[in-house]
Amino acid sequence: MPLTDPIPLAQDLIRCPSVTPADHGALDVVQRFLESLGFQCSRLVFGPDEWRVDNLFAMKGGGASPHFMYCGHTDVVPPGDPAHWTDDPFSGVVREGWLYGRGSNDMKGGVASFLAGLKDYIAAHPDHPGTISVLITGDEEARSVDGVARVMPWLAERDLVPDMALVGEPSSARNVGDVIRIGRRGSLTARITVQGKQGHSAMPARADNPVHRLMAALTPLLAAPLDQGTEFFPPSTLQITGFDVGNTAANVIPATARAMLNIRFNDLHTRASLIERLNAALTAAGCRYEMQADSNADPFLTEPGPFVDALQRAIRRTTGEEPELNAGGGTSDARFIRAFCPVAEFGDIGATGHQVDERAGVENLRTLSRVYTAILEECLA
Structure with missing residues (x-):
């Protein structure tokens, strides 16, 4: 003692x-x-x-x-x-x-x-x-x-x-x-809103499903690790922490889809490089979107x-x-x-x-x- x-x-x-x-x-x-x-x-x-x-x-x-x-x-x-x-x-x-x-x-x-x-x-x-x-x-x-x-x-x-x-x-x-x-590690939080076109689920050609576009953007981000870590840092991680369409009707394609995600990143990245990566994924998926990204730590x-x-x-x-x-x-x-x-x-x-x-x-x-x-x-x- x-x-x-x-x-x-x-x-x-x-x-x-x-x-x-x-x-x-x-x-x-x-x-x-x-x-x-x-x-x-x-x-x-x-x-x-x-x-x-x-x-x-x-x-x-x-x-x-x-x-x-x-x-x-x-x-x-x-x-x-x-x-x-x-x-x-x-x-x-x-x-x-x-x-x-x-x-x-x-x-x-x-x-x-x-x-x-x-x-x-x-x-x-x-x-x-x-x-x-x-x-x-x-x-x-x-x-x-x-x-x-x-x-x-x-x-x-x-x-x-x-x-x-x-x-x-x-x-x-x-x-x-x-x-x-x-x-x-640093921390980056992104809040993403994807705009689509509301429509009947039986006639998807007349709508534009923002859920599908948002999922298409997020899936490749989750498919591969951001990095393998460094001598002292563990690998960076991306976690989806929220997903919402505000839709209670099963036969309605919603007009908007929202996601929230948090990235804990090591010194292989910067907040700017990660925001660029998110923008690239959303653009590649054909999303019409708004994104608010905040970082409280590098x-x-x-x-x-x-x-x-x-x-x-x-x-x-x-x-x-x-x-x-x-x-x-x-x-x-x-x-x-x-x-x-x-x-x-x-x-x-x-x-x-x-x-x-x-x-x-x-x-x-x-x-x-x-x-x-x-x-x-x-x-x-």
Whole structure:
């Protein structure tokens, strides 16, 4: 067990029902803990009146290099119907070696583990070199507009950009320490409306079926993989996430057909090249169409180097694991940091986030806490 047990702190955080953008005292828990360690804390509130987001930036060391920043979030997704849960979603119950509650896995348990590991590091290294900072946002699970995306420019304006940043999202696969994420795929969402000509299903020659044209455009896009992946990135994927014609009559060819799709893409593609690919497929199928394409993230990669090497050493000597380096998964707040400094992600096993009866292994969180102490030792050496 680490010197400081992260479990009571994680329970305090879980008991704050901080569904985005509400905070309900979660950042107060973090701020009190950090102030007790000598951190100077700033609360940064962004967003419109109907969606006010509270963020916390804390720093110890005045900005001197090396500057290590930990980034996490205390907002959570809604729990759904509490009746489906074994216990109250915000109870923080410990049972049979598991800590239960919304956010236990994603990612209040990880935040608590870092804070506990940080306390142990400072106790062992009261005159540590450099600077340690902590950025905790309340806007990761929803819009991701008024959280880290706003705080990083705020730091840049004050010359407080860190030399390296670690996002504590659950990254491990089977054992704590077996994966470090050194990048993320991009995400592109397309909403397509194909126009046809309504008619009787018994006389298709007098109509133009937009469903058939849309299917003809989508079928080749699904038939072959976008790519085979790269050294660190998995293959890109295209998923149809919606299909609708708004038609309740079986004998009517509809006038319009709509589809929604999401592409998670690696660094072999850009949002522009993917939009061009979609346009080409729709044109080849003879579609008269409109398409709205939005992307909230581009792929990025933190090349292996001194920072990633330090993370690997810390994990290896604490857990015995040889961490795999990859850029899988969805998106995270790392996408807002990567333009400012090298960033990687490391945290708990990402198994139950957003699920009913979300839970984190008690011993996993304690192991994670020890690893975070070792990471600080390696990165601030």
